[in-house]
Amino acid sequence: MESSLPKSLLVLSFFLFLFVHLLPLCSAKKSLLTTYHKGPLLTGDVNLSVLWYGQINPIQKSAIKTFIQSLNNDHNVSFEPRVSSWWNIVESYQTVANKSLKKSPKITVKAVKEIDDDKYSIGKVLNDDSLAGLVQKASGRTPNTVAVIFAANDVTVKDSCSEWCFLHGAIGKQVYIVVGNPENECPSTCAWPFHRSENGALGLTLDPPSGDEGTDSMIVHFASALAATITNPYETGFFGGLSDKPLEATTACKGVFGTGAFPGYTGKVRVDPRSGGGFNAHGLNNARFLLPAVWNPKNSSCWTLM
Ligand SMILES: *[C@@H]1O[C@H](CO)[C@@H](O)[C@H](O)[C@H]1NC(C)=O
Ligand SMILES: *[C@@H]1O[C@H](CO)[C@@H](O)[C@H](O)[C@H]1NC(C)=O
Ligand SMILES: *[C@@H]1O[C@H](CO)[C@@H](O)[C@H](O)[C@H]1NC(C)=O
Numbered sequence: 001m002e003s004s005l006p007k008s009l010l011v012l013s014f015f016l017f018l019f020v021h022l023l024p025l026c027s028a029k030k031s032l033l034t035t036y037h038k039g040p041l042l043t044g045d046v047n048l049s050v051l052w053y054g055q056i057n058p059i060q061k062s063a064i065k066t067f068i069q070s071l072n073n074d075h076n077v078s079f080e081p082r083v084s085s086w087w088n089i090v091e092s093y094q095t096v097a098n099k100s101l102k103k104s105p106k107i108t109v110k111a112v113k114e115i116d117d118d119k120y121s122i123g124k125v126l127n128d129d130s131l132a133g134l135v136q137k138a139s140g141r142t143p144n145t146v147a148v149i150f151a152a153n154d155v156t157v158k159d160s161c162s163e164w165c166f167l168h169g170a171i172g173k174q175v176y177i178v179v180g181n182p183e184n185e186c187p188s189t190c191a192w193p194f195h196r197s198e199n200g201a202l203g204l205t206l207d208p209p210s211g212d213e214g215t216d217s218m219i220v221h222f223a224s225a226l227a228a229t230i231t232n233p234y235e236t237g238f239f240g241g242l243s244d245k246p247l248e249a250t251t252a253c254k255g256v257f258g259t260g261a262f263p264g265y266t267g268k269v270r271v272d273p274r275s276g277g278g279f280n281a282h283g284l285n286n287a288r289f290l291l292p293a294v295w296n297p298k299n300s301s302c303w304t305l306m
């Protein structure tokens, strides 16, 4: 009897410890998870109005356009894993948002318009005010399109070197995406895994599948931005985390590209024997891409192509 009192006290204090220390952790984690907030998603035909800002070379443009065309193309791509399988996960958010849908409707993405602004019409720094004008310029007279601005490597885009490496949002009903080329300005933040990251020693790098670090970084961030735009166009769709650093479709899985990833390591990818580049997705015209993990809202985990 004598020893049972301290023992039960010990057990009690152990549970108290669990309660006090672990419960808040669990609930904090939960509220940070990417969940649905009942607002509209984008679906059906998603038309893009693309504006190339600054000197962006034709090879870069063509790689980005091939990526866009690969999203909805599974028959013309002979090898797995395919870009279109990655897109299917983005499409699958619809059945989580609307339980009465048995199957996720297709989301067909097309670049219906392209504009070149290769003379830097509003200078080499884009901030909130000038961006609004560019978004308008991209989408002007083409209603119901998503304005997509790609900026050259000598353009500074406000906030695009931050944690997420892209901007997306809506000005009124006009949805937009901005992706810069990080190769000069912030490669250690936004060009990993093709460039050494800040946490140097830890970061294992890969050669870019296209052979160009800027191009493949832009594709990673455009893919992320597009997934976030479809699933959270007006900041009322799928997100979690803190308001200044929302965790959306792909940012919830930042730094993950394949199974077995940990900070500084992409996880499993393939190596292209032609270029030596790391990739995880096949697209049209034999193109190979490295695509980020997507948050799978059905089982709350990061989904990767490999
Ligand atoms: C895909 O293949 C079909 C039939 O082979 C062809 O008609 C179509 O143009 C191809 N599409 C693309 C985007 O290459
Ligand atoms: C959910 O899907 C059903 C079946 O297609 C449709 O009738 C309904 O309008 C959708 N609900 C919302 C909120 O979109
Ligand atoms: C998207 O563009 C196509 C033409 O390529 C057009 O037929 C369709 O209506 C457009 N969709 C929307 C939602 O505007």
Ligand SMILES: *[C@@H]1O[C@H](CO)[C@@H](O)[C@H](O)[C@H]1NC(C)=O
Binding pocket: 296, 298, 299, 301, 303
């Ligand atoms: C989540 O679902 C996907 C398929 O939709 C599956 O591949 C994956 O293993 C699942 N993850 C977990 C943690 O259950």
